[in-house]
Amino acid sequence: MTTICCIRHSVFGMLFFDMLILYGIHPVLEALKKRPHAFHRIFLAHDKGSADVQQIRALAHAAHIPAALLPPHELTRLCRSEQHQGVVAEVEPVPLSALEELVAHWKQHHEKALFLILDSIQDPQNFGALIRTAYCCGAMGVIFPQDRAATVTGAVAKASAGATEHIPLCRVVNIAATIEALKKEGVWIVGTAPQSETSLYAFDFNLDVAVIIGAEGKGMRHLVARKCDFCISIPMQGELDSLNASVAGAVVLFEIMRQRQYIKKQ
Numbered sequence: 001m002t003t004i005c006c007i008r009h010s011v012f013g014m015l016f017f018d019m020l021i022l023y024g025i026h027p028v029l030e031a032l033k034k035r036p037h038a039f040h041r042i043f044l045a046h047d048k049g050s051a052d053v054q055q056i057r058a059l060a061h062a063a064h065i066p067a068a069l070l071p072p073h074e075l076t077r078l079c080r081s082e083q084h085q086g087v088v089a090e091v092e093p094v095p096l097s098a099l100e101e102l103v104a105h106w107k108q109h110h111e112k113a114l115f116l117i118l119d120s121i122q123d124p125q126n127f128g129a130l131i132r133t134a135y136c137c138g139a140m141g142v143i144f145p146q147d148r149a150a151t152v153t154g155a156v157a158k159a160s161a162g163a164t165e166h167i168p169l170c171r172v173v174n175i176a177a178t179i180e181a182l183k184k185e186g187v188w189i190v191g192t193a194p195q196s197e198t199s200l201y202a203f204d205f206n207l208d209v210a211v212i213i214g215a216e217g218k219g220m221r222h223l224v225a226r227k228c229d230f231c232i233s234i235p236m237q238g239e240l241d242s243l244n245a246s247v248a249g250a251v252v253l254f255e256i257m258r259q260r261q262y263i264k265k266q
Helices: 009-014 025-034 051-062 072-079 099-109 124-136 154-159 175-184 222-226 245-263
Strands: 020-023 039-044 067-069 087-091 114-119 142-145 169-172 188-192 209-214 230-232
Touching: 020 025, 020 072, 020 154, 025 039, 025 051, 025 087, 025 154, 039 051, 039 072, 051 067, 072 087, 099 169, 099 175, 114 124, 114 175, 114 245, 124 142, 124 154, 124 245, 142 175, 169 175, 175 188, 175 222, 209 222, 209 245
Parallel strands: 039 067, 114 142, 114 209, 142 169, 188 209, 188 230
Antiparallel strands: 020 087, 039 087
16 A cells, blocks of 8 residues: 655645645545646545545555655645545646547547536636536537636536546637637537526437536526527526526536436437
C-alpha cells in the first residue's frame, strides 16, 4: 500500500497555484482512473478508510503519486470546503476540448448528436450537476462560455461526482458564434424557455440536437434565444413558472434519452 508520511502546515506554501484542487472521494477516484499522470500530490485525513479510499491509495501507489496525512481541518482549509470526505488532491486542470473535436467525435460514432450548451450558468453546483446528468444521458459534450459563467473548479468536479473526467468539456468565447458553427454541421438548436408553447413531451428529439439551458433566474440571453431553431417548455403545475437550471436540464436530457432508447425499441 501507499506509504503515507505526516507533513507540517508549511506544505501550503509549496502548493502550485496553477493546479486544480480536487476534493471528495468520487472526483479524486475518477481522476485517478482517467489521468493519474496529472496528479501532483494527494492528501488524506486517515491512514485507513472505506474501500474507495483504499482504492485511491492503491492507485496512487501504482502511479508513484506522493500521499500525505493531514488533519480534517487542514483539508478544509486547503480545499475551502468541509465536503472533502477526507480526500484532497493537487491535480493539473481538467483538459478542455475544442468545438471541432466534439463535432469530429460525434461524426466518427455515427449516432444522433446530443450536445448540452450552458448559457451563463454561474453556480458551481448547477454546473457540476448538469455535467453529471449530461454524461449519464449520453451527451457528447458540454459547451459553456468563457466569460460570465462558472469554470471547472474543485466544487464543480465534486458536484459532478467525477463526471468532469469522462465527458468532453468545451469552453468557447462566443455562444452565438458556436451555435452558428453547429448549425453549419447540421445540428438543430433547441432552447428551453418557460413561455414556449411547445411542450418538451410533444417535441421529437430524433434529430441531431444541441440543447441550451439558460442562466439561473434569467434564462437564455435574448441573442442566444433568437438563434434557436426551436424552443420548448417543461409542463408544470402550481404557481411557479420555472425549475432550477440543473433540474430543468435533467428533465430535458432524460426525456431525450427516453425517446431515443426506449420509444425507438417499441
